[in-house]
Amino acid sequence: MRATYITDVSIWASEFTFSVPVTVRFSETDMYGHLNNTVAFTYFEYARIEFLKHAGLMNDWLNPEGSAIPVVADLQCDYVKQVFFDETLTIYVKVATIGNSSLDIHYMAKNEQDDIVITGRGSIVQIGRESGKSVHWTEKEKLHFTN
Structure with a gap:
């Protein structure tokens, strides 16, 4: 694994507790049946929103x-194995670190053989709807990210 945010892949992977399934649609593939490289970000978005809904x-x-409101500050993706049309993936999400008003979120996608096929990470920042300035997490909010 070459992703700089992963030190030990087995430990890193074992820390995920939340996941959602997705099935690769035909429209998400290229002419060779491979998952288009932009679609992983859509999967991350879907999983992130479901995770944040789950966190309340x-x-x-x-x-x-x-x-x-939350805004995405950065997002990266690392492609580990090829993904094809009609595969079912499990997209995992976890909070790696909690800042004053930001979260570093990690993503892992596994195929039906339990192989890691995509990894990623990104930061979201909570900002004031009107001010556009960062808004600190409350202690109650921070508890949602660690449970």
Whole structure:
């Protein structure tokens, strides 16, 4: 594994507890039946949102009267193995580190043979809806990310 955010892949992989399944659609592949390289980011987005819903945060962020929203600050993807049309993948999500107003989130996709096929990481930052400035996580919010 060449991803710089992974020191020991077996330890790193064992720390994931949340996942969602996705099936590769025909429209997500190229003319050779391989997963298009942009689609992994869509899978990360889907898994991240489901993870944040599971953590109980999306309702506050989606509330039009809410004061804070999450924004993606950076996102990277590392392709480990080829992925093809009609494969079912399991997309895992975990919080690697919690900052004052940011999260470093890691992603892992496994195929049906339990092989890691895609890894990734990215940061989200909670900002004020009107100010655009970072908004610190509350202690209650931080607990959602560690459970």
